[in-house]
Amino acid sequence: MSLWTYAPPLKDIRFVIERVLEAPSAWAATPAHADLDMDTAAQVIAEAGRFAADVLAPLNAAADLEGCSLADGTVRTPAGFARAYQDFVDGGWPALTCSPEWGGQGLPILLDAALREMVSACNHAWGMYPDLLHGAYETLRSHASEELKDRYLPRIASGQWLAAMALTEPQAGSDLGLIRTRAEPRQDGSVRVSGDKIFISGGDHDLSDNIVHLVLCRLPDAAPGTKGLSLVLVPKILPDGSRNALACTGLEKKMGLKGSATCAMRYEQATGWIVGAPGKGLAAMFVMMNSARLHVGLQGLGHQEMATQNAVRYALDRTQGRLAGAPATAPIARHPAVRRTLLRLQALTEGQRVIAYRAAHWLDAAAAHPDPAQRARAAGLAGLLTPVVKAFLTHHGFHGASAALQVFGGYGYVHEFGIEQSVRDARIAMIYEGTNEIQAIDLLQRKVLADGGLVLAQLLDDMRAEALRCGAVPVLNDFALALADQARQVEQATAALRAGAATDPEWPLRVADDYLMGLAHALLAWSFAASARAAAELPDRAWAEAKTARMRFGLQWILPDSLPCWQRVNAPANALEEVGASE
């Protein structure tokens, strides 16, 4: 048995796209995607899977040991990273979803979701470099001047130049209003940027000739807080070919993701150009917020898939201990405690794949559906789902990798078995792009309560429609009932919160984490039900029955995890004292 390999889950990915989400019919009704059919999409995904498994996976463990290095202000990435990136560019992958207007392929975000899941599964650290590219592309496309667009967009879309987002400063982490980096306007329309940034992923590296930094900073007369922030494009190499005045001053020594250069950057009168309106820097960045958070959620999904399939292979191979009544030692996959862990990992991974891909599919509809009302509806639903995808999938990316590690026993703690690296790499995704606690507040305050519950009602409508569909298949009655019950719990808790928040505005803040987890389980129930319903129609009965069994396992063994969440959400009198150091 070879250690730590990746078999792209092509069959399940196709099943989710084609049967659960029924995306091909949506593509056919969408002019921008009308040329796309499922077989073409499947070919793209299979090719992406080959790239991830054959090119990226073999680099992952060695890159963890080698890490990045910094000499004379220049970062060197681990062996093979630059070559793999050239292959990625040559394969046209950076431009997958970019507009044909800027040299992109204009394919659905849904296919990009599959690509990102597989890249993250095989090499999260490497994936960090191209990950930022699409956010920069979207930001520039929506907010940059025509001149800046002409100069930068085609080369960002193609991946020839990579991008970095420079937000965080030592005193400004979750609270961007504390940012101090200054931008001074010059007569020629450019600005000079000065300041120190930290935690800049890919702030410097050797993968591309140029790196386009998008830097949040303040103009001299800026208001305090987030309203005073402007976004400035600061390229590593200036249009005249000279080196700009920015440098990597240090690399963080991190728990994991060691192949990804996390840079401290210093800008010393670096030349840049404002993107969008002065003082509207944060608004310009919000453009990419939903997709960036979806991408982070997909990292969590990738880790779960990789951890799950390797734990299953190991457990089917490793024999240890006897089963009751059996004469010889058995593969550990047959022991009930291990079986339960593996089935839980499989059901969680597959259920969350449906959630994430659903969000991606809604983002496609929000961008390209011919009906403006449907675009607005899909945008609302994608916005609602995004914080759940980010927080829930990264939570299980880490905890799922840890559960898989447990299957390996003592070997799980040893580097050469691969899984301990997954645990370390997966941990960051619960923090960056807005901590999971910030996602929960975004969900409950901004996405659920702020609009009076309109978008949530649409989500529950869709869930109940699936419950009805499922209920029409007699053997799936348990799925229909569970889904309807979950929707009811979400609805009741939301109504209670809305009423109670009027007199106790802190209540939603106290229970936001639980609310997100509760809603996530309702979405899982939807995934389980929709997958079982779609499987019932499949000609491949063996595959369909195994899928249904895993989804039913999820119903019985995973959905109860939301019980304490709703109990806490529904307990407004629970105290939450101020914290002091205990002795």
Add this chain to the structure above:
Amino acid sequence: MSLWTYAPPLKDIRFVIERVLEAPSAWAATPAHADLDMDTAAQVIAEAGRFAADVLAPLNAAADLEGCSLADGTVRTPAGFARAYQDFVDGGWPALTCSPEWGGQGLPILLDAALREMVSACNHAWGMYPDLLHGAYETLRSHASEELKDRYLPRIASGQWLAAMALTEPQAGSDLGLIRTRAEPRQDGSVRVSGDKIFISGGDHDLSDNIVHLVLCRLPDAAPGTKGLSLVLVPKILPDGSRNALACTGLEKKMGLKGSATCAMRYEQATGWIVGAPGKGLAAMFVMMNSARLHVGLQGLGHQEMATQNAVRYALDRTQGRLAGAPATAPIARHPAVRRTLLRLQALTEGQRVIAYRAAHWLDAAAAHPDPAQRARAAGLAGLLTPVVKAFLTHHGFHGASAALQVFGGYGYVHEFGIEQSVRDARIAMIYEGTNEIQAIDLLQRKVLADGGLVLAQLLDDMRAEALRCGAVPVLNDFALALADQARQVEQATAALRAGAATDPEWPLRVADDYLMGLAHALLAWSFAASARAAAELPDRAWAEAKTARMRFGLQWILPDSLPCWQRVNAPANALEEVGASE
């Protein structure tokens, strides 16, 4: 603010020992401990806390970076480890609980629990070296010949020589019946040991002149399986001063605990002496099982305490974001989501301290209570609690450290803030000394179901006695009710399982993990109630009220976590299919 420091939780430790467990009155009634009073005990604990905080904590982060090295079959430990160990020996710490007959101090295991918690909190890797000493001491004291005892026990009790337990082989992890290492008897009564062992903590190092290996192996005519195992003492240095034929052949590259040498060992006709009867090797090792598993649980507790107090200090210092209605940025400790995380960490840590110390206190009674019936009762209760302490405390050692990491945001992912090392170090404790899944099966099958529920009934009696005590204090009525409710849930689920297992013997194996977690929450409820009751009698009202508030937080916010556990335990019809690779 200095990073990653340790303030020994002396006040809480004393509170648990003196007020919650009321240990001093038990000591007074026990001849072996009649000389001990609380002030003396508190001095011992304070001294241990100083050693941990001042000597061990400063070495921890550097040792993680340096790791151990192997050259010419000899292991070098990180800078400062050997010197710290000499201080530990000079302070008399190894012999704390050893019998005065063998040069020990004969103090209660309860005080040793406090020592071990604090050592693990400050430097888990360093603590691995002396950790094995006491198990070897107990095994030899109970099973070795007088000659072996005279030769080895005094120098093991004093810590002059350290010990290693050599059990695991590549094909024999959780299943020791698969062990292949051979022992061939010689005419002089010695044996020659040949074979390869892996994962041997402290198999070689530079902390002591000699290392006493206890090696599980097979005599030539041994039965297959665990019945054929014998335990052999194999010293690194033979009595004549020559080097024995054993060597470290490799060090594992691990996720954490890098200062602890995890050795692959080769024994090539190494000289040893059988401990106990041939073929009774496993029985000889069972002597130390309860205390070794308690020690691992205390490692989990130490990690939680260290993570919690550092997260609290960081959160009180770091300002970020505004609170509703407040004009300026606030310490993150005041934000509801962070407050909740910190209170959860505090309540879990303090609640689990009571559980672990209770087990230690019962081990003392089992060893030294003047009444044989009380000794037997305490031994049964300690045996029942042991797998819970091991699994539950190490679960939260890892997950608590991860929750604390989240409080640090991006800094949590960076080595210099200390917490990411805690997450890595804490992970192993869920695996070694019997995986947590094995603990759950041990609890349910061997400790709860095998005796018809006698010991469990005694546990529930004790819990209900506390509920009555608590119920007599009107303001603590919620604690009394919650504790009684938890006891009832344990009782009902156990009765259902006992009845159902007759026709579905796999049922307990499917739900053992949940049963352990459910029972652990009942024990937490007992901790919360007993602590609140004891606090009610304290003269220091400010401290008592803060303690009660944390315990009430646990009641309201933590106990609901057992709901899904009991729901799954009580669902015998839940399916658990065989696992295959999904596609």
